[in-house]
Amino acid sequence: MSEDRLLVIVEDDEAFARTLRRSFERRGYRVIAAANHDGLVALLAEHRPGFAVVDLKLGGASGLACVQTLRAGDPDMKIVVLTGFASIATAVEAIKLGASHYLAKPSNTDDIEAAFARDDGNPDAPVDGRQSSIKTVEWEHIHQTLVETDFNISEAARRLGMHRRTLARKLEKRQLR
Template sequence: MTERETPELDGGPRTLLIVEDDESFAKALRRSFERRGYEVHACAGLEEMREILQTMQPDYAVVDLKLATGSGLECVKELHEADEDTRIVVLTGFASIATAVEAIKLGACHYLAKPSNTDDIEAAFDRTEGDTSIAPAARTTSIKNLEWERIHETLVETNFNISETARRLGMHRRTLARKLEKKRVP
């Protein structure tokens, strides 16, 4: 029996913290992980997470990158500082190389683009090494992708402050907001 099939970790239930501001998605994740034997705690942001960490330390955490009250990267940092053994997976609908690199530097074990399901997340928890079989992209990066990467790199630098990001990129705040609302074009 593998660790994933066993709902116990070191003699007790595996504990999971979900930091997600989308209530319906958080609820669905919670139910799915509870069915797999996890003890699940959920919150919508950094302040709630801090309160939960006063009473428990999770074995695993799923953190949304873009929270209504700020950046999930701050949550990753604090979770990792509280316990380096916590396996943290970052989920995002705004995937970029810059935020992926920062998430890993801050202590996440993996970074997944939404939509991701429980199987994807649990597999990411179990990954402890990189995969050398992944081939580099066969095509060159488009101008739209370069723009997307630069926007997200600047968002990380400004701690997801839209106004400051727009100022640094030399564009109007509303223009930046429209670009962020669009789906990424590969």
């Protein structure tokens, strides 16, 4: 059984992790934090959280491995993936690996807690006929390639047929923080 209201935050941005920690502690959660997958594994050796907030991009690594580890340890855990690099491809992978919800940054504590409270999908979610722009299609293709290369920018650039610096600049322009 998981510890009551214990939340693990896996986030490499110390300032953002600290802000999330304080906000959740004010709401009655006990919070532990890790900056990467190895830190998470060490925490899970001693704790059984019932909730998790995982950043999709942890330095040069993917947070998807953290989602997989968390789900393997507790199939009932509420896991929310946060990302400044939102794409359909990474959302699908996160959900397949066991995330409960996927939120694009900037998201606040209210958004995350609301995601924890939701158990099911929303069949009434609007499905509009809006077509994707060329920029959106390009962005999703870039992110699919990044997922396939485990966020290795050099390899992704090679597969996309572009210079590594060009890809890095595109990622900087679209990053939400």
